[in-house]
Amino acid sequence: MSDPAPGPTEVPAPGDRSRIGVIFLVLFLDLVGFSILFPLYPDMLAYYGEHDTGLMAAIIARIKALFPHAGPVQIAALFGGVLGGFYSLLQFLVAPFWGKLSDRIGRRPVMLIALSGSLAAYACWVFASDFTVLLVSRLLAGLLGGAAVVANAAVADLTATPQARARAMGLVGMAFGLGFILGPVIGWLTHAYLPNLDGHGAFAGWGLHPFSNTALFACALSAVNLVWAVTHFRETLPAELRGNRTSDRTANPLRLFSGGLGHGVVSINVAFLLHTALFAGMESTIGFLTDERLGFGPNQLGPLFAAMGFTAALMQGLVFRRLAPCVGAKPLVIAGLILLIPGFLLVGAVDLWPSRTLLMVGIVVLSCGTGLVFPGMTTLLSLAADARNQGLAMGTFRSAGSLGRAIGPLLAAVVYFAWSPAGPYLVGAVGMVVPLTVIALMRPRL
Numbered sequence: 001m002s003d004p005a006p007g008p009t010e011v012p013a014p015g016d017r018s019r020i021g022v023i024f025l026v027l028f029l030d031l032v033g034f035s036i037l038f039p040l041y042p043d044m045l046a047y048y049g050e051h052d053t054g055l056m057a058a059i060i061a062r063i064k065a066l067f068p069h070a071g072p073v074q075i076a077a078l079f080g081g082v083l084g085g086f087y088s089l090l091q092f093l094v095a096p097f098w099g100k101l102s103d104r105i106g107r108r109p110v111m112l113i114a115l116s117g118s119l120a121a122y123a124c125w126v127f128a129s130d131f132t133v134l135l136v137s138r139l140l141a142g143l144l145g146g147a148a149v150v151a152n153a154a155v156a157d158l159t160a161t162p163q164a165r166a167r168a169m170g171l172v173g174m175a176f177g178l179g180f181i182l183g184p185v186i187g188w189l190t191h192a193y194l195p196n197l198d199g200h201g202a203f204a205g206w207g208l209h210p211f212s213n214t215a216l217f218a219c220a221l222s223a224v225n226l227v228w229a230v231t232h233f234r235e236t237l238p239a240e241l242r243g244n245r246t247s248d249r250t251a252n253p254l255r256l257f258s259g260g261l262g263h264g265v266v267s268i269n270v271a272f273l274l275h276t277a278l279f280a281g282m283e284s285t286i287g288f289l290t291d292e293r294l295g296f297g298p299n300q301l302g303p304l305f306a307a308m309g310f311t312a313a314l315m316q317g318l319v320f321r322r323l324a325p326c327v328g329a330k331p332l333v334i335a336g337l338i339l340l341i342p343g344f345l346l347v348g349a350v351d352l353w354p355s356r357t358l359l360m361v362g363i364v365v366l367s368c369g370t371g372l373v374f375p376g377m378t379t380l381l382s383l384a385a386d387a388r389n390q391g392l393a394m395g396t397f398r399s400a401g402s403l404g405r406a407i408g409p410l411l412a413a414v415v416y417f418a419w420s421p422a423g424p425y426l427v428g429a430v431g432m433v434v435p436l437t438v439i440a441l442m443r444p445r446l
Contacts, residue, residue, distance in 0.1 A: 020158070022233040023151040024175045025225050026111070030148040031179030033087075033118065033141055036187040036218060038287060039301045040211060041080035042073075043191070047210055048131045056131035067417055074417055077288040081413035083138065084284055088405035090142025095398040098146025099153060106242055107154045108235045110146060115226040117144025122219035127207035129198070149398045156382045157236035172378055181309025188302030190214040264384040265393055267442055269400040271435035272377045275337070276404025278428040279370055281412030282347065289347075289421045293354040307360070308367045315371025329379040330439065336372030337436040341429050343369055348425025377439075 037044070048056040059082070063075055070078075102110040121140035128134040155172055194213035290296035290304070320332055346362030378397070385393030412424035 020155075022111075022225075022229050023154055023172075025228065026115070026147045026151040027172055027175035028179040028182075029118070029221060029225055030145065030151075031175075032183040032186065032218070032221070033122075033145070035179065035183030035283070035305070036214065037080075037083065038184045038283065038305060039188040039298045040191060040214070041083070041287065042076045042291070043298070044211065045076045045079045048134070051129070052131040054130075054132065055135070070417060073288050073292055077285055077416055078413045080287075081284050081409035084280070084409045085406045086135070087138045087142045088280075088402045090139065090402075091145045092399045092402035092406055094143055094146065095149050095402060096396055099149045099393070099396070099398070102146075102150045102153055102237070104242060106235050106237050106239075107150045107157070108233055111150045111154075111229055111233060112226070114144050114147035114150065115222070115229055117141075118147065119219065119222040119226055120144075122215060122222050125215035126212050126219060128211075128215070129207040129209040133207065152378065152382075152398065154236040156385075172375060178309065178313050181306050181313060183309075184305035185302050186217065187214055188298050188305075190217045192298065264442055265381060265396070267438050268377055268381045268384060269396055271438040272381075272397060273400040273404045274431065274435040274438075275340075275370075275373055275377075276401045277408035277411070278344075278404075278431050279340075279366075280405040280408030281415075281424045282344065282366070282428055284409035285412045285416050285421075285424050286347065288416070289350060290359065292421055293350055294356060294359065304359075304363065308363050311364055311367035312371035312374075315368050316375050320372055320375045324376070324379065329376040329383075330442065332372045333376035333380065333439050334436065336369045336376060337432055337439065339365055339369030340373070340432050341436075343367075344425045344429035344432065348422040348429070351420060351422035351425075380439075380442075 049060055059079070060075065063070065063078055067074065067078075098110055098114065117140060121137050121144065124133065124137035124140060128137055152172065191211060191214045194217065196210055197212045197216070198208035198210060286304075287296070287301050290301065294300075296304070324332060343362050343366030346358060346365060348362075350359050350362070381393060381397045412427075415423040415427055
């Protein structure tokens, strides 16, 4: 039987600190799972393209048929877009289900199920010398990726006032920022410096591959997360708030466009979807832009991603958390969206004027912008949703983000091919006007 859940409070009691620690780690590892592959995409394509004669060979043949003049960098960009989009599309489809289930039976059991699934997915990746096995591991990670939904809902359970929730959501945003910092860096460092397991004769026939060291490290992190949750995470949703409503609930992922979840939820979901799609398109193509124009390799990409995430985390954990209780989340979201427009333009300009200085200035501006947008939109969503539907509302919010991460890399890759390396960034600058307008027109109460 789970521990009894206290009601929400403005400042977490000492006994709640371990639960907040679990929430922080869950959210951190969720983004690590999405971003750890970023610096590895080109090398992974080379490896599976050389060793896989089944599904991977068929995919490459199809890409070459669609884009006969595409070079190796372009094919690698599309490969990364498909792989990242596949993972996020699955998360989009299942996030509302996990949110709904946690509203019915509680946060703790759903979190433990999801964390166990993540551990299984990483373990599968360790032995994914075949491309099909790699896809199975990403399938598991996507389908069982409900821990972040539950973690967001648990934060809402533990905070009662708008001021407390703004501070807590700033911490949530910082967890995502740190995940984005360390995900690509973990991928780069573990692949470059840990022993190459598939090179040892003792492991012959185990299905190991050059990326098994990275996968094993991620597996160890996931195991620590699961053990910590089992031993420290207590239930946050009071029993009287569980399972009270069923007729108006659905696991349909398109529920994110339904107005029945509370004032402003649809607008926030749409704005977040568009922001995430455009930003994910930048994330998935910047490695290929810098490779073509600046000659960047994994040793340059790792520090670049680290700088992006470090700046975003500072904005989320320091600037947003300090300013949101004073000025509110909405003005900070608007400021962040405005910053993203010149950030996209500056990075895109590297295609015409290759310059590391220009790139870094653009990256800093982009990181400052998204560092305000994510915690701000999360806070707006938590305040807009009905108290009894926090889990479901957070599920639809996560679905919006997952859908954005699914379509963003795919669309950016196509634009990269059909137009120019600067194309995804010009589209991002123009497209960011839409979520800016949506948030600006929302009612003042949020």
